Amino acid sequence: MTTLFSRLPVLLVCLLVIGLDVPSGSAQTEPSDPAEAADLPGFGVWGPAYRLRNVPEGMRLVVRASGDRGAATVGSLTRSATEVLVLNCFPEIVPLDFEDASPDGKREMLGGVWCQIDHYGMTGFVPGVYLDPILGR
């Protein structure tokens, strides 16, 4: 049973934005991260952002608390969701393997895993078969 406690924050979040970020305009100026300059773009499954595929029209994709179809639902994604970030997949997809694979190969690899995703703050697990890497940008 969903309680008021667990519903309310979501509704509130729709209207309010409060976080623990230091308010803009404050004196905080962090030094630039030296890693930033030398970093390459994302690597392996973490390289691209993802859109959804294989989600029927009029349906949303269920996001679960863990990589199991019996796990609790934590949210859902509209079928047109984009900029989905992959935090992790299991079984692990070897990064080099993923990098070297063709777009179809990447999709095929994703077809055998569960992935932990993040979509604008919502974190949970979806089968990789629904993830479509956005390549070439």
Add this chain to the structure above:
Amino acid sequence: MKQFFLSGAFLLLTVSSALASAETCVASAPNGNSLRVYDAPTTSGPVLGGIGVGTCGINVTNQCEGTMCVIAFPGLNGWVDMRHISNSPVQAPGLMTSADVLGTYVYGVTGGSGKVTAAGVTQPTPVDATGTVRLEKSSPTAATLVLPREVTDAPVRLSGSGAGPWTGGFGSWGGMPMNVSVRFDGLGRQSASLVLVGQNQIASMEINLNLAAQTLPAGSQPAASAPVPGPVPTPQPSVADGGNACLELARITQIINRQARTRQVQDLRGIYVIAGVTSTDASGDPGACQRALDLIAQDEGLWKLAENGGVGSTAASPGGAVPVPRPSPKDTPSPSGSQSAQTIVPPPAAGTAPGESPAGQEALLAEACVILQPAVSPLLRGTSREARAAVLKILAVQGIVSVASAQPRQCAYVMSELIAAGLIANDNRPWALLAQSGATAGGQQGEDPATMIAGGIEIGIDPSDFIPEFNPQGEGVSSSPTGTPASAGPVAGNPCIALGNAMIVTIRLGFAADIDGFAAILKKHRVETLDPSEARTCQNALMEARQAGLVR
């Protein structure tokens, strides 16, 4: 009832609870997505891979330089920038500080927990792990803590010394009267904590935030600090006497990581991949861990390190339970050696004739992966990137991410391809024939390649993965938890949603009398959930709220 709203204020800080509080996790990354794992203690070195932000279970070794330390993560060992790691038991020397330095200390929130008690009910509230908090130390015993303006406008004065505790308080949360006490522990340390405890006459709350240092005052790092030593492993009996292979592997990994050169760390990383080790804690796959131990035992360099680290003085395999004969150099070159350009001879399969009869072929096929593993290991861990890429390509064709979990026919195929590519010597066994044969070893004949991915499990499309779109026309709406609308419009007909929205508006307006009035109505109608199944209850409360002029 005000508690609900107070809880709401706290819950605004909450979205996810992806991070466990006590684990060592990737807290952030320069690119926002994944933290690079480097081949050397510099961020300009080759990248071995990446670990997603929020991923936990990172084992940090005591091998550190500057802000970089070697981490061990399933399938990925290498150097990471510790500024992006939270809750590490090991501190990078470059990040150590005395906490005596005046200046600004910035910490990122990496996780934590919270709870709100209202009307005798306590609800846990996970915390958002994306924010930062800033503490400005103005004297040895005084500091100010800057919290978001939405929480409190004025900086919070804290008093304390050293690493803490630093304590203080403020009188309102989000404009509502509430005595909130603040306690900050771990100032100057890589990991710190912030506890906010608030209370008024109708509600109480507690939020515990786990923090990881992002920016510490300049000049606070000691010049020649040594890494904080972790627990020193003591020599233990091998797993032969009943120990867990994964725990043993974790222990040996730690020993090797402390002493190994980067190259050897890579060797170890390769072993994890090849053996299919995904976890070295007690819940790890003992078979995979044992395979990794066996491979370590076959690697002259790594085994020597493990021996020197106190694993044992005998030449026996660290696994013990399944001793693996140490191959002679002519059979299987040490992966730590320079194998990039040489042709590797697969070790002969014990007692197996080269497949002259159907029975012989069957037996050979059954051993295909056993033979492939030591043959492919040096290539994957070798210095030749080309060879490594070629092997990975061949493995990818078969969807193999772990030789340990591959099927015999897949291994036979890989063997034939490796031989054809000249990556290993031709052992005159009929690998190509076996790969295409109707032999049934492993039971994988005719299997759809898609089901061979990731150890033979295909996670296909399933109707249980879908729920109806709330708003078929609103394709552009962002994600939202199940059953909760992203926009009020299309679902405004649901009285529970309308009620929730009305509550939000009331909270935003902030008139205490209205809030109390709303609380009384909810209590009267026993509204305990906004689940659409409670539509009738919601409807009654909504009607009364409308009559009371509380719905705008």
